[in-house]
Amino acid sequence: METRSINPWTWQEERSYSQAVEVKNAGSTLYCAGQAAVFPDGSSSKEDMKTQLIHAIANLEQVITTAGYDCKGIVRLNIYTTSSAELWPHFPILQEWIARHGIRQASTLFEVKSLFETLQVELEATVVK
Incomplete structure (x- = not known):
């Protein structure tokens, strides 16, 4: 598999993402449902x-x-x-995780009215190999 980041600008680098990612010769693709702070028993976190x-x-x-x-x-x-506004001060946590794994992904941040039950943040990924 081969990936190429496309970035006509440089400002997105400080936000830890690419404007586009081209994938060639991928063997398989994994589409992950949104993952949130849900415990193994299926209950939703009520934490910050x-x-x-x-x-x-x-x-x-x-x-x-x-x-x-x-x-x-x-x-x-x-x-x-x-x-x-609540997520932004904690964004470095996500950026450190991205850097630790050497991830170069296209991203979109959505502010939504609500998520399931008490959830405040959800991550949805597409993964290739």
Whole structure:
């Protein structure tokens, strides 16, 4: 598999994403449902945004690795949140995770009216290998 980031500008680099990602010769593709701070028993977290973000990242990573993929293969990461203002101070947590795995993904951040039950942030990924 071969990927190429397309960035006509440089400003997105400080936000840890690419404007577009081209994928060639992919062997397979994994489409992950949105992962949030949901516990193994199916209950939703009632914790703060930071704690929910950390939990959502862990759940996303678990889905990806359980499927036999690597986080480095993430080419699209959509972020849904009930409050961009509350999420933004904790964004470095996501950026550090992206850097640790060498991820170069296209991303979109969505502020939505609500997520399921008490959830505040959800991560949706497309992964290739």
